[in-house]
Amino acid sequence: MTPSEAGHPPKPVDRLSPVETDRPLERVLSPRELAAHLPEPGAWRPFPVLGDPAWERIEPATRRSLVEQARRAAAVPWPALPASLFAGYARTGDRAGFERPYFERRRRLAAAVLAAGVTGDARWLDEVRDGVWLLCEESTWCLPAHEEFAREDGGELPDPRRPFVDLFAAETAALLAWTDLVAGAALDAPSAVVRRRLREEVRHRLLTPYLARHWHWYDDEVRPVNNWNPWIHSNILTCALLLSESREAMLETVARAVRGLDGFVAGYGPDGGCEEGVSYWWRAGACLAESLETLRSASGGRLDAFAVPVVREMVAYLHRMHIGGDWYVNFADGGAHLPDQTALDIPYRAGLLTGDGDVVAHARATRRTGPPVVHQEVGLGRTLAGLFDAGWRDAAPAEAPYVGQVWLPSVQVMVARERRGTPDGLFLAAKGGHNAESHNHNDVGSFIVALDGRPVLVDAGVGEYTARTFGPGRYGIWTMRSSYHNLPEVDGVMQAAGPEHRARDVSCALAGDRAELSLDLAPAWPEEAGVREWRRTLRLGRGDDPAVTVEDRWELRRPPSSLALCLMAHGEIDASPGLVSVAGRSRPLLVHYDPDAFTADVERLPLDDPKLSGVWGDHLHRIVLRATTPRASGTARLVMKPGAAP
Known part of the structure; x- marks a missing residue:
């Protein structure tokens, strides 16, 4: 993640299912243990x-x-x-x-x-x-x-x-x-x-x-905690250990930092899901891992919190969101692929310290082959860590684990692929959640479909940050709005921001032949949309006829003047009644819909923002399936399958 991606959007929000606030880090890294095992300032x-x-x-x-x-x-x-x-x-x-x-x-x-x-x-x-x-x-x-x-x-x-x-x-x-x-x-x-x-x-x-003073990023007394907490604390620990004037000042600072990091961890569910998304994981979970590694290193291995269960799960988040190659699930702000300068030695070491072989394999598989070993863009501390980690330098390539399916209830994100262990075939990521998440987009019920390791129906992500990005005009930016995600639009009304605009009655079923997420999106809209119920079921079916199916069933308070299903596509489009073909890496994704109930409009969205175009090229497409006869209640079904290779 580049420095310009740093921000702090307003988010007065509760997490969906936080861990118990029993300070699991402080149980291992207590002030007494810190005093017993940390060296004098500058000795590390x-x-x-x-x-x-x-x-x-x-x-x-x-x-x-x-x-x-x-x-x-x-x-x-x-x-x-x-x-x-x-x-x-x-x-x-x-x-x-x-x-x-x-x-x-x-x-x-x-x-x-x-x-x-x-x-x-x-x-x-x-x-x-x-x-x-x-x-x-x-x-x-x-x-x-x-x-x-x-x-x-x-x-x-x-x-x-x-x-x-x-x-x-x-x-x-x-x-x-x-x-x-x-x-x-x-x-x-x-x-x-x-x-x-x-x-x-x-x-x-x-x-x-x-x-x-009590800083707003320290705990949730002022604002809910996000990546600012571990990002800043990882640097504070470095400075305290190297440059504190006295041992007393060093220990006071480190103890306060551990308590602050516990406040960050308390905001996570036991599954380690990062609601800020993959891009910010590098300054959330990765910075937590760096902080714990710093204390472990400075104490000669005696202060080791990597066995804390939620830490292990937070470390595993990155590879669970891996689609294929450089592509990742990119809900919330951030890009859909990792930049060249990513410090993959961080999850490599964290995987070793948590004993998670899949995390280690993912880091080794994703590392660029050949020199240089490090990219100086990651910052001096991270560059030095990569340069002088002989294990990372000499690690042989590995196959990525390519998780078959996972459900993270704390952030209500489901990820599933057609076949475990390979990027080939269909991939589905879908989310519930609420519209006040950290680095939030109004995207309750949205999804991503990839084919053969490349996203085809996508989340556009976020453009370069300005004052508007984290101000009152945030949801005037098109990338933040629900109509520019893979979501319905009712009477031209989009989902609204706020913790009350959320999914309800959410359930996920993972089985050998399918992965399925079902949820009611109705609360995500404001009252004027008149949505009583919008039951969406997203399914990846495996077997002889693999498909991604999105089924919508709605009940409105009144007949709408317009109703549409919106899809964001990365790839050239070929549309005919009942079928939209989106070009993929090696074969197209075919999106089947009922031509008697919907007509398809295709809009070309030029991308002049360098951050967006750096991911998607010079344009995306927006496919708008418009109801021919909008009704107060009804159903719709989209079926997505791989097409034949050209």
Whole structure:
């Protein structure tokens, strides 16, 4: 996930079935255990420093890749971050104008540290010092979109005396902490002020304010917890262990972080389902795994919470959502395939630590073959972890597990494929839930159909973030609206946002010959739609005649003037009465419907948003099956089967 995907949409919501709030992490990682097994601040040294022979053992292609990235970055002046650029967000709602140079500075510093490590060339140390100095001179490490103190004060600019701890203030602090670990002694060579200032700024901007107030992302007292909690805590733990001024301060910070992580875990069901979706799993479940791995590493293996059952299930979520290749179930915000820079060594190690062979196999199968071993885009800490994990570096390829079927009741998501262990054939993912989930789309009852490992009837995902994405205009964005998901539309009325707009009477049946999800969507609409009941049953049937079937039965308060079934398609369309053919990877998906009851309109949706087009290409199609005679009660049945290969 790229940094620009960070956000915090409003979501006053209850989870569907949270775990008991008995603080399972703190039972293992109690303050007493932390005090007994954590080392003194700065004593934990998980990665080699500059000059260590371990840098010379990195394979040549990865070394060349890291140096080339640093050279490209250093070929231009360091980007500026003037006040007017920060204020631009408050004035226009644009995020990219500030965020692009902001993240470029951080990528460039990380690249310089890595280049200094793999080359041993002292000239990169000036580049590292320049980066550290620039970051320390920034008035804030918080993104404009997240700076709540400035908004509270009614201004456009942050107050350096009141540092706000957001995702990227924490990320920046950890970047500097890792820089101090790897290059700290070398930074001291000409003047001790650089390293001293680095440490003072990390304490001033992250460690001190973290303990000084109750942050909205810490637990659900202010807002429901989402990925902000483990994402920030994973960085706080790094900074506390490496840069705390005293053992007392370190232990206080770590104990508070463990309690905060327990608050995050408490929001999950026993099945580990992530309502934020696969893209945010990398900053939710993956950051939780990183946090636990940090404590395990720092204690020499004595502080180990990977045996906690819900942790194991959270780690398994990613591979359960795997469709095939780079494609994943993408309910909620995020893209439908993994970016090249994904740090797959995280689930690899987490799978080893939880004893889940399927998680390990999925990571090994999904890893890009050949060098470079890591992608520096994941951040300095994650890059170092991948570089110096010999097990990951040397792991042989594996076959992905391709789960046959799974039901996650806590998030009401069903996933099923025609045959376990292969991406070939039909695949169905369907959801219930509610319309106030974290990174919510109004999509209760929607589904995804893939054929031979590639999505064909799809969830479009989300475009680039702006102020509108997490503001009152969120549901004016077409990708968030139910009519641009695989859902019904009644009298032109779409589903509404809010926790009360949810599925009811939900049941799932998984068997050898079929997987079936049944639910009533009626509460998902506002009152003006007049929907008494909308029973949707989604089924993947296996056997000699495999098919995905979607059956709708509805009861409305009055005859509607219009009624439609909407489908979002990735692939070229060939439509005729009763049949819509959507091109797949190697053969089409045939969608059969009753031509006496519905007519099909096909709309081409050009994609000019780079995030959407990066996933789907330059367009999607929207298929609208319109009822020829809309009635107050009725049924509809869509049957989807593979067509013949061209």
